[in-house]
Every structure is written in structure tokens, then in C-alpha cells.
Amino acid sequence: MDSIFVPSPPITQPLPLSEVFPWGIFAIIALMITMYLVGAEQGAVSVIAGNGVHEFVHDARHLLGFPCH
Numbered sequence: 768m769d770s771i772f773v774p775s776p777p778i779t780q781p782l783p784l785s786e787v788f789p790w791g792i793f794a795i796i797a798l799m800i801t802m803y804l805v806g807a808e809q810g811a812v813s814v815i816a817g818n819g820v821h822e823f824v825h826d827a828r829h830l831l832g833f834p835c836h
Contacts, residue, residue, distance in 0.1 A: 806833045 805828055809821035828835045
């Protein structure tokens with residue numbers, strides 16, 4: 768008689784908040800910087816001189832609904 772191997776379901780452990788929190792803060796900061804570069808850079812509060820950032824994210828501005836003209 769052949770035996771059949773039936774795997775048991777994996778035991779999942781919840782992630783501790785102390786491991787998730789730093790990654791959440793990093794993600795929020797990265798998203799805020801991205802939204803600034805796409806939405807506000809090269810406008811009234813320009814931090815980076817020149818027109819490079821504006822031209823690089825020009826289509827993303829229109830896609831996200833930011834006016835730039």
C-alpha cells in the first residue's frame with residue numbers, strides 16, 4: 768500500500784509592529800518626496816534650479832491632474 772504525503776498548512780506568525788513601523792515611515796517619506804517632485808517642483812516653491820525636473824515628470828503631472836502650464 769502506498770502512503771500519500773499530505774503537507775500541513777504553514778504556521779504563520781504575525782509581524783511585530785516594531786519591524787513594520789520603520790518601513791512604513793520610509794514609504795511615507797518616499798511618497799511625500801515623489802509627490803513634491805511631481806506636483807510642486809519647478810513651481811512657486813522650487814528647490815532644484817533649472818527645468819530638468821519639470822521636463823522629466825511633465826507627463827506624470829498631467830496624468831495625476833497637476834496643472835503646469
